[in-house]
Amino acid sequence: MTSDFDEISSIQPIIIQKVSLNESVQTLPDVLAVEEPLEIVLAWKENEKWQQKSLSVTMRTPGQDEELALGFLFSEGLLLDRSEVQKVRVSSLINKVFVEVLPIVAERSKRLQRHFYTTSSCGVCGKASLEAVRQTARYPISEVTPLMHWETLFRLPQLLREAQSTFDQTGGLHASGLFDNEGNLLILREDVGRHNALDKVLGYALKTNDLPLSNKVLLLSGRISFELVQKAVMAGIPLIAAIGAPSSLAVSLAQEHGLTLIGFLRNSHANIYSGAERLV
Template sequence: MGRVTERRRVLRIRDGVVGHRADTLVAEEPLEIRLNGRPLAITMRTPGDDFALAVGFLVSEGVLASADDVASVVYCAGATADGHNTYNVVDVALAPGVPLPDIALERNVYTSSSCGLCGKASLDAVRTATRMPPLDPGIPRLTPELLSGLPDRLRAAQRVFDRTGGLHAAALFDGGGELLDVREDVGRHNAVDKLVGRALREGLLPLAGRVLMVSGRASFELVQKAVMAGIPVLAAVSAPSSLAVDLAAESGLTLVGFLRGSSMNVYAGESRFSFADTPEGARS
């Protein structure tokens, strides 16, 4: 299988000193996702957790809701010229009776590592999905203190980032702030798909009462993936997009952006917050 990191020779210039050295880079390779043998999507990703990535992607598209929907997940023969498997093609076979969705019949999709799949079909998948339960508006109960500690916990768990400096991460926390899982990838949406896919394969969906923390910004695609996995809270260290805020408000998801230390903006779902420990006059 592909490697998570690769080494490249670079010319390094530091304070007027010039020299060559080996540098560690995050690996990026294409992954073709097939559904019942038919090509469905190609995403640029960091190799690893490919099966989880594939099924997590299908959760966000409204295709899968539980492990029982999956008959098998296998690598296909995406071979090189010398006949070796590239491990860059994954086929997900649906269990008998699971309907083949329109997205498999109408289109093939390319998603980049920086921007996941986004379009009318993705939006419709969220707005018309009936297989996922609605998000509980009161769970989990959040405090600013609980959320303020999540970025440091996420950063401390980023093992590959420490070697490359070029990797995004997504982490899943319980309602008390305990880290449950973390995945890294060159793309934020891929890291989330890997988290969700692992949860589906372990029979843990929907992820009620969980908090999803991501590096970078909060895009529409990430809100979509959280909602489809039943995650009620999405927190990001940077800004959300307008469509992300709209979808979060429409879906009942709590969306937090610019989460840095004790500062944060709550863009939707503030009903889950408790300010019992906030001093009088400290809120406006």
């Protein structure tokens, strides 16, 4: 298991006033989860000259910025594998990460329609959203065969919660955890943005050449949006579980690609929305 979260840059001390009906006002020290913008910039050589293209600005918790950028590029279909990346330069002072890539990646960025679904009110119709994922998904989801025991699945939320060190201090971060089928936590990432936390997990898998994640289980600390299922599809993850609820489009995407989708995983209860056969 690994959760090398940079607590120096991800937590900000603050003095607060704590108020309750039964006690007087108290002045106490507290900590906040840091939220800062990160600009992801694509760089490539064309005719012996360096070219740059700003792809996205996302609000994130500082830490694992390289993983965040790589995971974002991969989950959006611009980056197919690690060999297409020449260098990643993170500039924390100006909140930018420069990803130097082969020219073919720049060509993909020109051809692909921008479909960075960062909010639930993006205005893109469901049919167009599903079609975009169908066109860019590289790894097929594994066949629907038993993957995990129910007893093991019910243990995952507690394991994830125990590993969320930064959440313990701030209470303000989402988490994405990747488990094997025996319930071992392989990688955990936290961020103020749920999509960023998952991008960091995927970026780590890309760096370590672990893609596709065809026999892994993804656990999300909050709700399941369409974009999170989209990212899991891109990585070939066959089973997604979450503490919260899925959206309608998230369920549709999971059903179309044959994913197992589980919501409200808490207190030894869960709702199955698709792919129950993967659970023993």
